[in-house]
Amino acid sequence: GAVVSQHPSRVICKSGTSVKIECRSLDFQATTMFWYRQFPKQSLMLMATSNEGSKATYEQGVEKDKFLINHASLTLSTLTVTSAHPEDSSFYICSARDRLAGISYNEQFFGPGTRLTVL
Amino acid sequence: AQKVTQAQTEISVVEKEDVTLDCVYETRDTTYYLFWYKQPPSGELVFLIRRNSFDEQNEISGRYSWNFQKSTSSFNFTITASQVVDSAVYFCALSEAEAMDSNYQLIWGAGTKLIIKP
Numbered sequence: 001g002a003v004v005s006q007h008p009s010r011v012i013c014k015s016g017t018s019v020k021i022e023c024r025s026l027d028f029q030a031t032t033m034f035w036y037r038q039f040p041k042q043s044l045m046l047m048a049t050s051n052e053g054s055k056a057t058y059e060q061g062v063e064k065d066k067f068l069i070n071h072a073s074l075t076l077s078t079l080t081v082t083s084a085h086p087e088d089s090s091f092y093i094c095s096a097r098d099r100l101a102g103i104s105y106n107e108q109f110f111g112p113g114t115r116l117t118v119l
Numbered sequence: 120a121q122k123v124t125q126a127q128t129e130i131s132v133v134e135k136e137d138v139t140l141d142c143v144y145e146t147r148d149t150t151y152y153l154f155w156y157k158q159p160p161s162g163e164l165v166f167l168i169r170r171n172s173f174d175e176q177n178e179i180s181g182r183y184s185w186n187f188q189k190s191t192s193s194f195n196f197t198i199t200a201s202q203v204v205d206s207a208v209y210f211c212a213l214s215e216a217e218a219m220d221s222n223y224q225l226i227w228g229a230g231t232k233l234i235i236k237p
């Protein structure tokens with residue numbers, strides 16, 4: 001149980017195009033999903049937290065107009081990198097928190113990640 | 120302020136050696152959770168363990184063991200008889216349960232790259 005999928009796993013695009021990454025919780029409902037970015041040889045950096053049906057909360061320094069997050073249902077959140085540039089090339093990871101998880105079960109389930117390369 | 124420190128950037132050992140990865144954390148909450156994740160070259164994070172702040176029992180799972188010491192704010196991870204397949208980056212993370220606006224975010228350490236040489 002507690003499987004999170006991401007699609008696509010790898011994407012290469014031209015500079016200036018927009019790329020959408022999907023994050024799905026397959027066997028549970030996720031009220032909260034998190035989007036991370038990871039540069040080579042670095043730790044995960046939280047970009048934003050999205051709660052189903054409300055606007056995402058972005059971390060300081062993350063451009064909300066650049067990284068559009070939509071958490072339209074309890075099983076799907078999307079991250080759209082708009083007008084991507086080479087500096088946006090990175091590994092993007094989503095995670096989800098089970099709606100039924102109480103405070104005593106504080107865990108995020110991670111997707112396999114999406115490797116974005118912008119040429 | 121909350122913080123997770125993994126002081127070892129990279130560790131290299133020969134197969135079958137034991138190796139300990141250090142993790143030191145800072146938090147003002149009395150209720151919190153500590154995690155270890157493994158990230159192999161594929162990039163997918165592999166959950167290893169979750170420990171809550173009220174459970175100081177050490178845990179052993181096969182060749183893996185964890186030593187939680189609240190007195191020193193440490194949650195160290197030991198691999199016994201290491202194998203080449205253990206080569207990966209290992210992350211320690213903290214989640215505070217009491218911060219109402221935290222959304223249970225994870226605070227990540229910088230990671231330790233473990234290289235097991237044959």
